[in-house]
Amino acid sequence: METYPYLLFELNDSQYGLDARVVREVFFLPEITPIAEAPRYIVGIFNLRGEIVPVMDLNLRLSYRAREYHLNHSLIVIVWESVCLGIIVDRVCEVTSILADDRTENLSYSYDNPHKHRFIQGVAQVQSGLIALLDCEALVREFPDLNALDSISPDLRDSMGDYREAPELDGDADSDVRELPVFCPNATPEEREVFRQRAAQLRIPDDTQNSQNLVSLAVVGFQGEYFGIDLKTVREFAEIRDVTPIPCCPPRIVGNMNLRGEILTLVAIDELLELPIPTRNSAQVLIVQVEDIVAGITVDEVFDVVQVSPTAISAIPTAVRSIHDEYLRGTALYKDKALTVLDMYKILTKGELVVEEEP
Numbered sequence: 406m407e408t409y410p411y412l413l414f415e416l417n418d419s420q421y422g423l424d425a426r427v428v429r430e431v432f433f434l435p436e437i438t439p440i441a442e443a444p445r446y447i448v449g450i451f452n453l454r455g456e457i458v459p460v461m462d463l464n465l466r467l468s469y470r471a472r473e474y475h476l477n478h479s480l481i482v483i484v485w486e487s488v489c490l491g492i493i494v495d496r497v498c499e500v501t502s503i504l505a506d507d508r509t510e511n512l513s514y515s516y517d518n519p520h521k522h523r524f525i526q527g528v529a530q531v532q533s534g535l536i537a538l539l540d541c542e543a544l545v546r547e548f549p550d551l552n553a554l555d556s557i558s559p560d561l562r563d564s565m566g567d568y569r570e571a572p573e574l575d576g577d578a579d580s581d582v583r584e585l586p587v588f589c590p591n592a593t594p595e596e597r598e599v600f601r602q603r604a605a606q607l608r609i610p611d612d613t614q615n616s617q618n619l620v621s622l623a624v625v626g627f628q629g630e631y632f633g634i635d636l637k638t639v640r641e642f643a644e645i646r647d648v649t650p651i652p653c654c655p656p657r658i659v660g661n662m663n664l665r666g667e668i669l670t671l672v673a674i675d676e677l678l679e680l681p682i683p684t685r686n687s688a689q690v691l692i693v694q695v696e697d698i699v700a701g702i703t704v705d706e707v708f709d710v711v712q713v714s715p716t717a718i719s720a721i722p723t724a725v726r727s728i729h730d731e732y733l734r735g736t737a738l739y740k741d742k743a744l745t746v747l748d749m750y751k752i753l754t755k756g757e758l759v760v761e762e763e764p
Contacts, residue, residue, distance in 0.1 A: 408502040411529070413536060414481065414494040416463055420536040422529060423492075425500050427483045427541050432621075433710045434478040434493060435603035439586045449588060451491065452608045458482065460491040466544065467524060474589050476599055477642065477707065488545045498641045503529045508538065532666060599709060602740075606711065619712040622746065624739055625691065625704040628680050631739050633711075633746040640692040640699070642707050645671065659703055664692065671701040674752060677732060678745075695753045713737050718746055731755070 411422035412431070430453075437449035437460045446465035450457050460480065465471055474493070481492045510527035526540040589600065622633035623642075648660040648671060659671035671690060675681065690701040718735040732755075734746040 407505045409505065409508075410500055411503050411536075411538065412481065412500050413498040413531070414479070415496045415498060416467075416494050417469065420498070420531075420534065421494075422503070422531075422536045422538045423481065423483070424541055427485055428481060429484050429489070430482040431497050432480055432607070433476065433603060434474060434480050434600070435607055436597070436600035437491075437588055437604075439588060448493070448586070451604055453482065453489075453491075454607065455610045456489065458489050458491050460493060461544070462493050464493075473591060476596055476709075483541060483545075485541050485545045490545055492544070496642060501531055503531065507531075534665065603709070620715055620718070621710060621712050622737075622744075623691065623707065624709040624711055624744065626706040626708060627675055627678060627704060630680075631708070631742055631744045632678070633713075633737065633739070633744050634691065634693070634702075634749055635746075636710060638693045638695055638749040640694050643690050643692060643701075645688055645690050645701075645703065662690070662701060664701075667699075669699065669701045671703055673703050677752065678747075693749055693753065695750050698753045700753060709739075711739065 410425035412425045412428050413420060413422050415421075435451055437451045439449045440447070440459075443449075443459070446461050446463075447459050448462045448465070448471075449460050451460060452458075462471055477496065479494050479497045481494060481497065483490055483492065508527050508529045524540055524543045526538045526543075528535050528537055589597065592600070621636035623636050623639050625632055625634060643664060645662065648662050650660045651658055651670075657673050657676055659673055662669050662671055669690075669692065689704050689707055691704060691707070692699065692701055718737050720735050732748050732752050734748045737744045737746060
């Protein structure tokens with residue numbers, strides 16, 4: 406039976422699917438530059454290795470109100486025919502295959518008045534529940550300018566974002582004049598710097614660094630130190646909720662968590678990294694997968710996703726070697742500080758994280 410690959414992501418606590426064959430790249434949201442005279446849903450542009458890419462706020466495209474952007478927001482870059490476009494979403498989850506029979510298209514909400522969807526191609530049943538499948542062609546296709554106020558209803562017009570209106574001007578000035586939007590106006594200076602660094606890194610052209618050879622690392626924090634985890638092993642980022650303790654387990658086993666119907670064991674690897682056993686309650690977890698092993702690694706914070714050249718990862722210095730060096734791939738620089746790159750394959754398969762049952 407024919408299957409189709411879809412990239413699953415979250416937006417406003419709902420799940421959506423996007424044809425994975427049109428997805429070019431996925432990374433955390435960089436700083437974007439607002440541009441005049443663009444449609445309201447195109448909130449700016451950014452430089453992707455020499456190519457200027459417009460960025461769509463999917464909330465606005467779906468007629469929801471715009472929301473403040475945060476460091477954990479993701480950007481999905483798609484290519485449809487000749488159009489390259491970035492789409493802002495809350496969180497990217499995974500790529501999954503969906504059977505043709507599991508998709509329902511041409512939804513109607515009533516017998517007498519079938520509704521024509523603009524951007525929802527249909528729905529599909531996956532393990533985590535029902536997801537809305539987006540129509541890539543419809544997303545990039547132009548439709549009447551949203552500023553043509555006579556052509557849309559007052560309710561729809563009111564839902565088009567929360568741009569700040571400029572004060573009315575005397576005379577014959579255009580009453581529809583708006584203030585120039587500012588990217589993340591409420592971000593802290595530290596958050597702004599992270600956004601800028603992400604944008605600067607994405608500007609690096611292919612002739613300076615071969616992007617196909619770069620290693621993507623999720624930068625996380627354990628007790629004030631930076632660690633990098635190969636993004637290939639990271640299935641998704643999530644918040645820790647409703648953990649159920651497991652009796653008679655060592656301290657490294659935090660408990661079980663229900664993630665959209667999947668029961669995951671949460672593990673603290675601080676002791677494995679020769680850090681003190683944590684006494685705090687972590688708020689975030691990395692869902693990692695190596696072969697058939699899936700686990701949640703508790704972290705203090707998820708800082709960033711960066712790309713580094715393999716040659717920039719140095720061996721662990723001899724002076725600081727320990728018995729747990731086999732779980733480390735090396736070190737690299739991140740914000741002028743040392744970033745320790747973890748070998749998640751060895752941590753999950755040889756790190757004594759599995760709880761042995763008593764005979």
